[in-house]
Amino acid sequence: MSRSDAPDWWRSAVVYQVYPRSFADSDGDGIGDLRGVIDHLDHLEDLGVDVLWLSPVYASPQADNGYDISDYQAIDPTFGTLADVDELVAEAHRRGIRLVMDMVVNHTSDQHPWFVESSSGPDNPKRDWYWWRPPRPGITLGEPGAEPTNWRSFFSGPTWTPDPPSGEYYLHLFSPCQPDLNWENPHVRQAIYAMMRWWVDRGIDGFRMDVVNLLSKDPALPDGEVAPGELYGDGFPFFGHGPRIHEYLHEMRAEVLAGRDAPFVIIGETPGVTVEQAQLYTDPSRGELDMVFQFEHMGLDHGPGGKWDVQPLEVRALKETFQRWQEGLSDSGWNSLYWCNHDQPRPVSRFGDDGAYWRESATALATVLQLQRGTPFIYQGEEIAMRNHTFTSAADFTDIESVNHYRMAIARGESPAVVLDALRRMSRDNARTPFAWDAGPAVGFSDGVPWMAINTDQDAININSQRGVKGSVYEHYRSLIALRHAEPTVVHGDFTMLFPEHPAVFAYLRSHEGTTLLVAANLSGDPHTVELADTPGALPGWNEAEVVVTNQLGDDLVTSDAQWLARDQLALQPWEVVVLRRRHTEGRRVPTTVG
Ligand code: NOJ
Numbered sequence: 001m002s003r004s005d006a007p008d009w010w011r012s013a014v015v016y017q018v019y020p021r022s023f024a025d026s027d028g029d030g031i032g033d034l035r036g037v038i039d040h041l042d043h044l045e046d047l048g049v050d051v052l053w054l055s056p057v058y059a060s061p062q063a064d065n066g067y068d069i070s071d072y073q074a075i076d077p078t079f080g081t082l083a084d085v086d087e088l089v090a091e092a093h094r095r096g097i098r099l100v101m102d103m104v105v106n107h108t109s110d111q112h113p114w115f116v117e118s119s120s121g122p123d124n125p126k127r128d129w130y131w132w133r134p135p136r137p138g139i140t141l142g143e144p145g146a147e148p149t150n151w152r153s154f155f156s157g158p159t160w161t162p163d164p165p166s167g168e169y170y171l172h173l174f175s176p177c178q179p180d181l182n183w184e185n186p187h188v189r190q191a192i193y194a195m196m197r198w199w200v201d202r203g204i205d206g207f208r209m210d211v212v213n214l215l216s217k218d219p220a221l222p223d224g225e226v227a228p229g230e231l232y233g234d235g236f237p238f239f240g241h242g243p244r245i246h247e248y249l250h251e252m253r254a255e256v257l258a259g260r261d262a263p264f265v266i267i268g269e270t271p272g273v274t275v276e277q278a279q280l281y282t283d284p285s286r287g288e289l290d291m292v293f294q295f296e297h298m299g300l301d302h303g304p305g306g307k308w309d310v311q312p313l314e315v316r317a318l319k320e321t322f323q324r325w326q327e328g329l330s331d332s333g334w335n336s337l338y339w340c341n342h343d344q345p346r347p348v349s350r351f352g353d354d355g356a357y358w359r360e361s362a363t364a365l366a367t368v369l370q371l372q373r374g375t376p377f378i379y380q381g382e383e384i385a386m387r388n389h390t391f392t393s394a395a396d397f398t399d400i401e402s403v404n405h406y407r408m409a410i411a412r413g414e415s416p417a418v419v420l421d422a423l424r425r426m427s428r429d430n431a432r433t434p435f436a437w438d439a440g441p442a443v444g445f446s447d448g449v450p451w452m453a454i455n456t457d458q459d460a461i462n463i464n465s466q467r468g469v470k471g472s473v474y475e476h477y478r479s480l481i482a483l484r485h486a487e488p489t490v491v492h493g494d495f496t497m498l499f500p501e502h503p504a505v506f507a508y509l510r511s512h513e514g515t516t517l518l519v520a521a522n523l524s525g526d527p528h529t530v531e532l533a534d535t536p537g538a539l540p541g542w543n544e545a546e547v548v549v550t551n552q553l554g555d556d557l558v559t560s561d562a563q564w565l566a567r568d569q570l571a572l573q574p575w576e577v578v579v580l581r582r583r584h585t586e587g588r589r590v591p592t593t594v595g
Helices: 034-039 041-047 082-094 113-118 186-201 245-257 275-282 315-328 358-370 400-411 416-426 473-486 488-492 556-566
Strands: 015-018 051-054 071-075 098-103 160-163 168-171 206-209 265-269 291-293 306-310 375-379 494-498 505-512 515-522 528-531 546-550 569-572 577-585 588-590
Touching: 034 041, 034 082, 041 082, 041 473, 071 082, 071 186, 082 098, 098 186, 098 265, 186 245, 245 265, 245 275, 275 291, 275 315, 306 416, 315 494, 315 505, 358 473, 358 515, 358 577, 375 473, 400 416, 473 488, 473 546, 488 505, 488 515, 505 528, 505 569, 515 569, 569 577
Parallel strands: 015 051, 015 375, 051 098, 098 206, 206 265, 265 291
Antiparallel strands: 160 168, 494 505, 505 515, 515 577, 528 569, 546 577, 577 588
16 A cells, blocks of 8 residues: 555545554553554554554553653553654554554643642742642632632543642643643643654654643633532533634644644544534644544433433434534535544444344444545444443443542442443443454453453454455455545545435435445334435436445345335345445436446
8 A cells, every 4th residue: 555645645544543552462461562553553454544543652650541641752661662663653654554643732641740840839940831729719728619610520520639738729621640731831832842743753644632622721710610410510611622722723733843744644632622613623724633533423322411321322413413514524624533432432332233233233334434524533443343341340440430430420329230331331441442353362462361351252253253254344344445545436525415304314425526425324223215216416316326335245135236226215224234336427327337
């Protein structure tokens, strides 16, 4: 595979995320490492992806599995060395794969020398590198309500931790081990940019910027609204997309990439982003980010109580969300497309049917997502449809978010069974079980004892049992990636949603220079038929189309083909997906052969 050198090469790329701790362990200590990634680059090459996004491998106390960095320019010994990173870059590049490093600059670890200095006292020159504030007037440090703001942290509890020696609090939007950097201070920004330049000089191809829309806070630090029954307030209006965010992101890009010709990508993780904000972040003329991760579709199964209040997914709402994002970023800007990452449960368990229609639902979900306009992201294990883990007790969870949530919810008097059920469905640990290479005792992940439980269902759900198997989830992913690379319509085509009101069928058209793709999936366990001829813009005559992707196995396809194509109908089996292609010039259809 050869790498495109176009400045916007990332528009035609497919990204694969590796969570190194759980990908492949080369030295038998039970924890995945960089050597394990290097040893398995053939897998990425075989899958056909263009970019490897590596979750953090920097020196870290691992309070949040590396999203708490104590030295940006050193590699944690758990994962390897800087020489390993250099080798990874070289080996990935040799295969035509680019490397995107995860970069966490909203906060550091509390063990980072900057914070150690900053917390040494109010007179330290680095005091202002973080957010320090006295207690609320009239309340003693450490007393409930003395926090400078009432904000709730992403990992439960308050966003402020008291520091008795100085009598002040410091801010952490995540855990107390992750103090927030003060981007108002120009020295902080310059130190971060210098560090990022150092990484660019090592030959990497991009950054995935962790919670990058939280960098700018309203310096007035106003209190947030407290929902009924809640202890803490919602500070997002004051730290999400803060007053100087666009200035910072523009400055960051300019400072880090100034004078460099090599094509580079900056991807922003932006929780809570709206289409309108994303238009600004990703408008190329503004020089901020190339694409953002939006979270709206990730929130569709959250109830009024948030992530742990799990609700069934409404297909209509899912379509409405995607349509809005597809249309909103059609003229300028760019979408990222994802179902999963290291923070989300496994998509086949969450949005599909991981029982009877495990294979069909995983492939249907993959297809309707990946053939939209934008850059698809595949999270390790998604390409073989790994399922959520069957956690049996609260003690099985390792993730800081899950552990804290359980503790706080039980303290609030919630039912342990209900809390556990929500954790089983939504915990980030679901995505972090070791990657299944084969059906061996530790799923081929490690010769030692894996750092966390392995899924018990790996007989079919591993690379070994799916590679080269016609109709497998893995081969389906390979064909979707190959289609994106071969068919410009997937990258450049317009997007038109069909049947927006249908409760189960997710269908859309992509059109580009005389080629139209019809992508149609039944996201349910019941059969559904839709009439293509009745749909405005859908055009009759799909009976002459070429079937380019299907998740139906064997000869059945031919039979069902004949039925639905002849009548310009799509009679879709449970979780069936099909992609049809027509080429037409000036209204005249040009029949193509079925491939
Ligand atoms: C987002 C990351 O994806 C997540 O894993 C992490 O816990 C938080 N940001 C804090 O860095």
